[in-house]
Amino acid sequence: MLVACGGGSGAKPPPEAGKVSGTVTYDAVPAVKSEGLDYTATRSLPVRGAVVEAFSKTETLGSTVTDAQGKYSLVLPPGREIQIRVQARLLREGKEGAWSVAIRDNTKPGYTAVPTNAPIYAMESKPLSVPREGMLLDLHAASGWIGSNATGGYTGARAAAPFSVLDQVYGAMQRFLVVAPDLNFPHLDIYWSENNRSSEGEPENGDIGTSHFNPEGPAPGLYILGKADVDTDEYDTGVVVHEWGHYVEARISRSDSVGGQHGEGDKLDMRVAWGEGWGNGLAGIVRNDPLYVDTSGRNQQDSFFFDVSAPPAPPNDAAWYNEAAMQYFIYQLAQQPGGFETTLAILRNEQKHTPAFTSIFPFGAALAKRLADSAVIGNVNTLLASIGTPTLDELDDWGGPASYTIPAVPPALAKPYMRFDAPPAGTPATPQQVCVSNLLGEDYNKLDQGRFLRLEAPSAGTYRLSASLVSPPGFTSKAHIWLSRQGEPIQEDDDAVESVLEAGTYTAFLVDTVLSNGGDDDEDEDGGAAAPANTRVCYQVSFERISAGAL
Template identity: 35%
Template sequence: MLLALAAGCPGGGDGGGGGGGGGTQVTLNGTVTYDFVPATYARDKAPLDFAATVKKPVRNAVVQVRQGTKVLATTNTDEQGKYQLSFLRSLKGSTSLEVLAKTSNPQIQVEDNTDGNAIWAIGTSTLPTTDSTLNLHAGHGWTGTAYDATLRTAAPFAVLDSMYTAARSFMAVRTVTFPALKVNWSPDNVPQGGDKSAGFISTSHFSPSENEIYILGKEGADTDEFDAHVIVHEWGHYFESNLSRSDSPGGPHGRGDVLDPRIAFGEGYGNALAAMLLPEPLYVDTVWAGAGGTLASFGIDAENEPLDTDDPTPGVFSESSVHRLLYDIFDSGTAESYDKVAAGLGPIYDVLVGTQKTTDSMTTIASFVAALKAQPGVNAADVNTLLARYQMGAIASEWGDGDTKMRNMYAEARTLPYSNNIAFEGGYEYNTWQQNQYYVFTGNGSRVTVSASSPADDVGITVYQRGKVVGQADETLVGTETLSLTTQQNSKYVVVLTGFKESTGEYNVAISIKSP
């Protein structure tokens, strides 16, 4: 049975015993498993291939014997899903065995955001009176045409295991301490915005403000629990926020978009990381489409482009280009003449938690590649060959030197006062290349005032210092935005100028940076 235990219930640690009132010591052992349903993107297979369901072990999960709210014994499953614990079976009160959707190393727990953040669990309230083997299994609950809600117990464990796989992949190559992570999955989580406690989560996503992940689960709308790439993609944003850094503005993005390079990197990185960590190059996302709620799927191959290319505008502003470039940097053993780079996961981790985190520039493919080339054993010429494959220049610095388009994102205010005019293109999202420009200046230890204006259109300005927002102005719908800040001597600052014009057509924006 699928249970929802109070979010604060204890767990983890080595097996032990307890309980008052005397009783008989009982030792239980067994194996805990769950159904994993492959998500597919092939014409001859169902989007969720229930016929190919695999029984997987529930790894590192907290196992408890409980008497009411009291924990009599606790342990964790091993990598094969096996557990063993002993407890004193009291003559008073009933006892239960429960397996929580919660790991201890790293600490991840899957909660029901629509039920007071209770931790998901499976268990049994019928325990033997003598030493016994007791196996537990979480099934997918699919009947052939729909889910049986009472049997749909595998979902939170599938979500948990995908994220556990991601974390342990990094832990296998580097010493990493991950901050505790809460993940929210519910069969009521729908792709609509609103009250998250009622399931209106908009989409599967990582919430930086909460430092939590939300996963869709509504049958007939969108169920992501078996979409492992979607889950690890969102875990990748948690990784960025807690161990690395992301300057991405977020927002909508899709095939062929010419994006602000911050979000092009962030989304391409998320897809590529899922392919690296699972490891499986084919990204698949399933969705329930149409009035009848028919399952469908779409996919992105990190290794091969389809004949009808999904990357019509390759380069530094394309998340698809970033996705495949990063995967080619990681992988090994390919027969592709342009791919001689096989950096593996360790150096990629080092870049993400090192220079990518501390760069003076924005976090883009330029800052990543420049740092990667400085890693021991990485051949810069081979990286340049890969860059050329995706129509990127031979990036040589965090500012994009070597790639004209990337370098032109940064206008340098070498001396203050500085002023400039730029033409933006309306009708595009606020997170696209057409509506963004960066300006770089060096702090002088004094106050600096930044202003931007467009007579008839909405613009905003944000000032960053090594990824930290130190100034922001976006209060008026038209006219001038102004902010002032005290700068640090010789420190680099990046001003991001963003336009929000929704109607098509070119419009002019003036910017000034001055120090009185």
């Protein structure tokens, strides 16, 4: 529980029996590129959309939410002894435009028992007696920082931090509702603590690794760093919106991203490039600020930044597998007339239901069908060409003519997908050679670490997708295969998967189990030696129907 700074102006509004009203604000600390957090430029901003309650020792006497200016008003029984509580919680119910967001402390005991019961941050007024003639009561969440940027420090409760995170989500949702007023946002828990640090371990101890969105498990939600003098993200507004963007993609659209480490110059799995580029680009769009600043270090005075409105430059490739290229495309598309509205419509429809994996390819294919203005079409084609991606008339969900170069000896050209059409039952399948490598990055989420397969099942039946190692000579490993349809997993296994399928299009992802553990310098997951750098492994892959019949 956080204590509100101040407690009220004491000024009296026009008389209304039992009315308690006021404004709720928080300290906003700007993140400055190349400089870190600038506490000397702190300003007071309204706490928007937050739940406000009046409570006594025995009951809650009334509740409301703050408006867009942070104002609230409650009519209460005169003479009652109460306190006003402002929760770091957004709640709006209804058939359209609904939301539910709570900022919780993952380092409190409640999280360990039931994560969704972790306490919600709140600030409270001092006890007061409701006057018959009404009163004004303002509440302010202070940052807790005293002193200069260089020599100051947190000396009080960091009451503003959870409200800063909350306000970024509120602002982002408002931007969405402008173009999609029917949109309902699924419930979201956001876990922030001043103990959350960039170390691996248990979230209840504050060991969250980095700020991230966890889509699964017993404690899904956003996890935000807060360890002072190490890495805090509550005022890094671009970081907060980026992570919220992952929530949007997963809950309102669809995300097939496998996550993992990513950074400048990386050649990424196209699903990761799209997802990370979406988060970065969205942060620029909804904040009306293309600068993404992430602060850290002593007194939060270190930072790195990038400009999502700028085209990718070396070491980043201007390509569909690069995060910087994707963020540039997403941000610049939103600057076109109707661009953000169209983006959101595609995410809620075509991208969500594409038979392919999520990437710029199905998004672009849908964009081609939706755009009608010739000037906008021309601008988008220019934009696509600038990031090494086929133009609207060339794109399909599977990438059209897109390709990438594998720096093998000799160099090899690969397309995003390999297609397998199953023959009739009883007819031998024609195998194809599928190769993967660590030539473009040793981590599992880098380009060419796995291959995307498009599978066509002509009729219902039992199908088998299998892979047998063919090279390099003497290399001991095995393939691992994930079989899916429209992002929904069907089966995964080593060497082969077998499943009863309806007629239609399916997807698979194939990796080599040794290569995909390339981030480990010692051993792979089965105890063998990790693959050396510059390794390319090839498999003979077959997709066949082994029995026919309706489901």
